[in-house]
Amino acid sequence: MEIKIEAAWKLKASQIELIKKKLNKLVTFYDRVIKAEVFLKDKESVGTEDKVAEIKLLLPGPDLFAESSCDSHEKAIVECTEKLRRQIIKRKGKMARRA
Numbered sequence: 001m002e003i004k005i006e007a008a009w010k011l012k013a014s015q016i017e018l019i020k021k022k023l024n025k026l027v028t029f030y031d032r033v034i035k036a037e038v039f040l041k042d043k044e045s046v047g048t049e050d051k052v053a054e055i056k057l058l059l060p061g062p063d064l065f066a067e068s069s070c071d072s073h074e075k076a077i078v079e080c081t082e083k084l085r086r087q088i089i090k091r092k093g094k095m096a097r098r099a
Contacts, residue, residue: 002034003038006039015077022078022081026084029092033057038055039055039056040076040077048071050069051072051073052076053068053070066080067080
């Protein structure tokens with residue numbers, strides 16, 4: 001699986017490792033992931049949840065997408081991968097019922 005990470009700043013090695021670790025964990029649930037695109041942003045807001053992570057998984061068929069806002073990018077990444085994990089499990093369940 002190819003991983004593409006975009007951010008407006010230089011990422012720390014720990015952030016890159018977290019992203020790779022979490023995305024590689026998703027491959028254990030569904031091995032047909034072609035590519036993952038990760039976008040990290042800072043939201044211009046007054047609230048505490050101003051760090052945004054968006055992850056798009058390119059798969060055969062419809063792609064999966066998750067977005068999360070938290071007080072840190074690391075928490076947002078973890079929430080996004082958890083949302084994607086639930087989407088993958090739901091998708092696999094639908095595929096199994098069709099077979």
